[in-house]
Amino acid sequence: MSDVSQREGAKREGKMSSLSRQQIGTVLAKQGILIAFVIFIVAFTIANPKFLSPDNLLSVVRSSAIIGVMALGVTFVVISGNLDLSVGSMMSFSTIVVLDLHDKIGPLLAIPTMFAMTLCLGAVIGFLVGYLKLNSLIVTLGMLSAIHGLTLTYSGGKNMDIADKEGTWFGFFGQGDILGIPVPILLFIALAAGLGMTLSRTPFGRKVYAVGGNGTAATFSGIPRARTVFYCYLISAACVATAGLIQASRSLGSQNTVGQGLELEVLAAVILGGASLLGGSGTIFKTVIGVLILGFIQNGLLLMGLQFYAQFVVTWIIIILAVWLDIAAKRGKLWSSFA
Amino acid sequence: MTDVKPVLRLEGIVKTFPGVRALDGLSFDVLPGEVHALMGENGAGKSTSMKVLGGIYQPDEGAIIMGDEQVVMNGPLEAKAKGIVFIHQELSLAEELSVAENIYLGELPRKSFGRVDWALLYERTDAILKKLKVGFNARTRVGDLSIANQQMVEIARALTVDAKAVIFDEPTASLTDAEKVVLFDVIADLQAEGVGIIYISHRMEEIFKITDRITVLRDGQYVGTVETKNTDEERVTQMMIGRKLDLSRNVSHHELGNVALEVRGLSCGKLYSDVSFEVRRGEVLGFYGLVGAGRTEIAETLFGLREPSAGQILLDGEEVRISSPADAIARGISLVPEDRKGQGLVLGMNCRDNMTLPQVDDLKAGPFMAEGAEVAIFDQYRDKLDIRTPGWKQRVGNLSGGNQQKIVIGKWLSMHPNVLIVDEPTRGIDVGSKSEIHKLLRGLAAQGYAVIVISSEMPEVLHVSDRIVAMYSGRVMRTFTSEEVTEDNLIQAISGLTDDRAA
Numbered sequence: 001m002s003d004v005s006q007r008e009g010a011k012r013e014g015k016m017s018s019l020s021r022q023q024i025g026t027v028l029a030k031q032g033i034l035i036a037f038v039i040f041i042v043a044f045t046i047a048n049p050k051f052l053s054p055d056n057l058l059s060v061v062r063s064s065a066i067i068g069v070m071a072l073g074v075t076f077v078v079i080s081g082n083l084d085l086s087v088g089s090m091m092s093f094s095t096i097v098v099l100d101l102h103d104k105i106g107p108l109l110a111i112p113t114m115f116a117m118t119l120c121l122g123a124v125i126g127f128l129v130g131y132l133k134l135n136s137l138i139v140t141l142g143m144l145s146a147i148h149g150l151t152l153t154y155s156g157g158k159n160m161d162i163a164d165k166e167g168t169w170f171g172f173f174g175q176g177d178i179l180g181i182p183v184p185i186l187l188f189i190a191l192a193a194g195l196g197m198t199l200s201r202t203p204f205g206r207k208v209y210a211v212g213g214n215g216t217a218a219t220f221s222g223i224p225r226a227r228t229v230f231y232c233y234l235i236s237a238a239c240v241a242t243a244g245l246i247q248a249s250r251s252l253g254s255q256n257t258v259g260q261g262l263e264l265e266v267l268a269a270v271i272l273g274g275a276s277l278l279g280g281s282g283t284i285f286k287t288v289i290g291v292l293i294l295g296f297i298q299n300g301l302l303l304m305g306l307q308f309y310a311q312f313v314v315t316w317i318i319i320i321l322a323v324w325l326d327i328a329a330k331r332g333k334l335w336s337s338f339a
Numbered sequence: 340m341t342d343v344k345p346v347l348r349l350e351g352i353v354k355t356f357p358g359v360r361a362l363d364g365l366s367f368d369v370l371p372g373e374v375h376a377l378m379g380e381n382g383a384g385k386s387t388s389m390k391v392l393g394g395i396y397q398p399d400e401g402a403i404i405m406g407d408e409q410v411v412m413n414g415p416l417e418a419k420a421k422g423i424v425f426i427h428q429e430l431s432l433a434e435e436l437s438v439a440e441n442i443y444l445g446e447l448p449r450k451s452f453g454r455v456d457w458a459l460l461y462e463r464t465d466a467i468l469k470k471l472k473v474g475f476n477a478r479t480r481v482g483d484l485s486i487a488n489q490q491m492v493e494i495a496r497a498l499t500v501d502a503k504a505v506i507f508d509e510p511t512a513s514l515t516d517a518e519k520v521v522l523f524d525v526i527a528d529l530q531a532e533g534v535g536i537i538y539i540s541h542r543m544e545e546i547f548k549i550t551d552r553i554t555v556l557r558d559g560q561y562v563g564t565v566e567t568k569n570t571d572e573e574r575v576t577q578m579m580i581g582r583k584l585d586l587s588r589n590v591s592h593h594e595l596g597n598v599a600l601e602v603r604g605l606s607c608g609k610l611y612s613d614v615s616f617e618v619r620r621g622e623v624l625g626f627y628g629l630v631g632a633g634r635t636e637i638a639e640t641l642f643g644l645r646e647p648s649a650g651q652i653l654l655d656g657e658e659v660r661i662s663s664p665a666d667a668i669a670r671g672i673s674l675v676p677e678d679r680k681g682q683g684l685v686l687g688m689n690c691r692d693n694m695t696l697p698q699v700d701d702l703k704a705g706p707f708m709a710e711g712a713e714v715a716i717f718d719q720y721r722d723k724l725d726i727r728t729p730g731w732k733q734r735v736g737n738l739s740g741g742n743q744q745k746i747v748i749g750k751w752l753s754m755h756p757n758v759l760i761v762d763e764p765t766r767g768i769d770v771g772s773k774s775e776i777h778k779l780l781r782g783l784a785a786q787g788y789a790v791i792v793i794s795s796e797m798p799e800v801l802h803v804s805d806r807i808v809a810m811y812s813g814r815v816m817r818t819f820t821s822e823e824v825t826e827d828n829l830i831q832a833i834s835g836l837t838d839d840r841a842a
Contacts (some may be wrong), residue, residue: 206696221697
């Protein structure tokens with residue numbers, strides 16, 4: 001008798017714990033990144049109260065704006081089931097070109113010309129990946145290198161500087177502010193809002209999800225797969241051009257390698273936000289969260305007095321941890337049972 | 340029978356998912372040497388119960404008992420080690436590896452220093468293949484085999500272990516009649532060795548041919564177990580759907596309109612050649628033939644997915660070139676493809692978005708999607724097709740096969756096409772939904788649609804078609820009217836000259 005009731009009790013208990021574990025899993029899977037975000041902020045605030053001061057918050061967002069703007073475009077590419085590793089070197093290109101043209105044809109013409117040139121690069125990638133169906137990893141890795149070479153050829157390897165730094169309004173995009181809010185942040189917010197709406201609410205956005213989720217089914221539904229991928233790379237290039245504009249305007253001078261390595265930070269932000277590298281999932285909102293997490297981690301580590309180079313290591317450990325926890329939450333356990 | 344100890348027994352299995360009670364007190368047992376059918380409509384809980392048995396899901400309540408002891412399955416490998424083997428409906432083979440490597444994957448025989456003992460591997464494999472009487476050998480690359488032969492490899496895999504119970508999940512879905520005979524022989528051999536067999540299928544004639552007992556599930560509930568010899572199709576169907584099934588053939592013809600689609604001498608490389616036919620409004624044209632006869636390829640050509648090498652396509656009497664699916668859709672041609680997961684649906688998307696995918700560009704309010712209109716379309720076709728889902732936000736991947744197929748059909752019906760092509764509309768779908776879909780196709784013709792139905796199931800073609808095009812090996816053998824067609828002359832037409840060449 002007691003044996004039976006004991007077994008019953010054990011059974012019920014087992015059921016309880018499995019149920020609540022399932023619920024926790026569901027919550028984690030849906031909100032994992034947000035929860036991680038809150039934990040980071042609390043931890044850093046405890047470590048250094050200055051972390052949450054308005055000045056510091058603003059500076060984090062401001063310094064994240066360039067990565068953030070590029071991450072918005074890469075989100076489209078990743079959801080469509082592709083990669084873009086060329087954004088870093090493409091941003092160097094945009095920055096150098098706009099600085100050079102500034103003195104040659106004036107800022108008013110320099111900016112649209114630079115956008116057009118950057119979009120051409122995006123169109124080349126979009127053509128190769130979308131229409132020729134080449135592997136995006138290979139294409140954009142190749143373009144990373146090719147565009148770097150293009151930039152150096154263009155500049156002759158020299159740093160680019162605006163001659164009359166005092167007498168130009170060009171610094172507005174990187175240094176100016178409207179109602180006390182820095183322009184880079186405003187640009188980031190405006191682009192995030194616009195692209196967020198595009199992705200979540202327009203027919204084009206729906207096509208991006210369909211193409212990345214199941215390209216064959218998208219084709220069988222009459223969705224132009226190649227064109228959709230092509231546009232994703234154009235959007236990515238437009239975002240890169242905007243980032244280049246902010247960068248150039250902020251410093252009014254630049255090295256050829258200003259964007260070097262940023263492609264990985266951008267991709268990390270997108271993945272941190274929870275977009276799947278396999279395509280078909282992710283949102284602009286989540287990417288923004290990913291960008292902020294990355295920014296806050298780097299800023300927090302800085303405030304804690306961590307040596308600059310050590311930051312790279314710690315940042316990446318945290319990113320890997322976050323991705324791991326995200327995946328673990330999705331599959332309900334930390335380890336995969338399949339070796 | 341009571342004195343024989345079952346090889347496998349399920350007792351009061353309950354499995355719940357958030358919002359769904361997928362299995363509610365399932366109990367049945369399998370005796371040694373018995374073929375036990377598990378039947379039920381899609382979503383009745385067959386797959387879930389098999390996943391519980393295979394250790395993919397853990398039951399919330401109830402027990403799995405093998406012999407005398409209760410067992411807990413922690414995964415497919417453990418289930419296999421205990422002698423429970425699955426032959427899956429969907430193949431899980433490595434295409435680049437040989438037949439032998441696939442069969443012994445993970446347990447290749449070894450020599451010293453971990454080297455693979457190829458001679459022994461091929462010898463063992465060929466022994467198994469001989470038993471199956473198949474036309475390929477251990478060294479064949481799996482990717483070079485037909486789907487049917489790949490299925491045989493799956494079965495061969497099961498024969499490598501000392502199986503106590505073998506579960507066949509829709510094993511004949513892609514087999515030809517000749518291959519079915521071989522499969523049934525294999526099952527009979529297993530039976531003779533005292534293996535218990537669970538046989539999941541929608542095909543009544545098979546069930547009544549080879550099974551000893553039938554267990555029926557409905558909506559996750561255990562309905563009952565009956566001895567096959569003491570029952571008939573009608574009773575089992577009633578148990579499954581709780582009502583009678585309409586098995587009559589199509590005799591009524593609707594008033595025919597003008598010719599919506601005409602094809603003249605259409606060819607596409609080696610896939611098919613010199614194909615001519617026409618479909619009128621108000622008519623269902625059936626395409627019947629074996630797998631590989633070229634029917635799907637014709638549909639894909641009409642839908643702009645393949646370029647014809649010769650011939651003409653005429654829509655409403657006007658010659659057209661269809662260059663892409665978007666082009667086909669714009670001209671009023673819709674295709675419900677044969678592979679619903681691979682071609683029909685984006686599984687990660689929700690029900691509504693899948694259904695409205697072909698018309699995203701038309702459902703706009705300003706620059707944005709008109710989500711209200713989308714939901715209205717979804718609701719309309721959910722009601723019309725009786726799609727069972729908690730709501731439009733449900734991911735399509737979470738639905739049962741039948742409901743998934745209805746989403747695909749709804750997607751194309753909502754386009755109001757002039758010509759609707761449906762390729763294997765009821766593959767893997769339960770009897771209840773099947774007859775609903777058949778009725779729906781007839782109803783569409785009545786409304787003046789021109790409908791083309793491609794099917795490998797003779798009852799289906801007979802049931803829905805006004806005329807039937809019989810194909811063999813890329814050629815139209817004959818076009819029948821529903822009055823002149825018989826089972827015999829249809830089978831002759833699709834078999835070409837010699838039966839064994841077909842496959």
